[in-house]
Amino acid sequence: MSDATREIEALIELMARLPGLGPRSARRAVLHLIKRRGQVMAPLAEAMAGVARNARECAVCGNIATSDICDICSDERRATGEICVVEDVADLWAMERGQSFRGRYHVLGGTLSALDAVGPDELGIPRLAARVAQEGTREVILALNATVDGQTTAHYIAEALEGTGVAVTSLAQGVPIGGELDYLDDGTISAALRARKRF
Template sequence: MSDGTREIEALIDAMARLPGLGPRSARRAVLHLMARRATLMAPMAELMGHVAEAVRDCARCGNLGTGDLCAVCADPARATGEICVVEDVADLWAMERGRAFRGRYHVLGGVLSALDAVGPDELRIPLLLERVRDEGVTEVILALNATVDGQTTAHYIAEALEDRGVQVTSLAQGVPIGGELDYLDDGTIQAALRARKRV
């Protein structure tokens, strides 16, 4: 095997570790990049180097930004009494796309998981409790995924905040707008029934 092939295989192995890419998808992506070295691969490599140097975690919430505080935390127009707790930055960005929430966020960096040995101290839960204490927070909105680990994490946070005089809420779960009952799983239908309201 030539040196060039080893380097390409190393790049394929690295790409295959990305979420959503397996070895075959990574191989296709790398070969696509190799065929367009000047127009795609070189500019992408330069951008990745720049992002790796310039972007960091927000010291307050865990979002990404180029300063100590992200754009959300630095925005004085954001409501300071509400914190929306999310699992990761992708969830924060999804919430921002909806433009419905004007408070601040807290990125946990994962969820509690006994199988993966992830406890509260491996997440940003202690920092969340500090923020609730120090920032005059009146409501914590738990926007965690409806998985077993997500719900376990939500329950843990709700219990930790029980005696702190803060309202703890969670996002409603159930039938999505435009959704048809026939296509929904049993858990979604059960959650929608539990969250039903008067018309």
């Protein structure tokens, strides 16, 4: 096997590790990139290098940004007194696509799981409670996935915020049991946000 072939095979193996891509899809994607080196591959490599260099977690909410504080947290117009709690950055991006929520977010980075040794500290739940107090939050919207772990985490957060005077609500109709926000259409997310209820 030549060095060039090894490089291509290495790229295929790396691409196959991406979610939604298996070995066959990765091979097709790499072939497409090679055929369109100038128009697609070179700009993609440059963009990936830039993101690898500059992307970081927002120090306030956990969103992915290219500065220490993301655009959402630094936008004073979004200081509405509402914090939407999501499991993952993909869920935050899904909420933003719907353009229905104009407050701020808190990204947990997962759900509570005794089996995986993921507790409240690993998810930044104490940091969320501190934010609620510091930012004068009136409402915390639990936009967690409708899975067993998601609902367990939601109940834990609701209990942790009990007695703070903050309204704790959750998304309502439109989010199916077992559904994940990243796979829902914008209209469904908007309807669920509008019909939220006290948790």
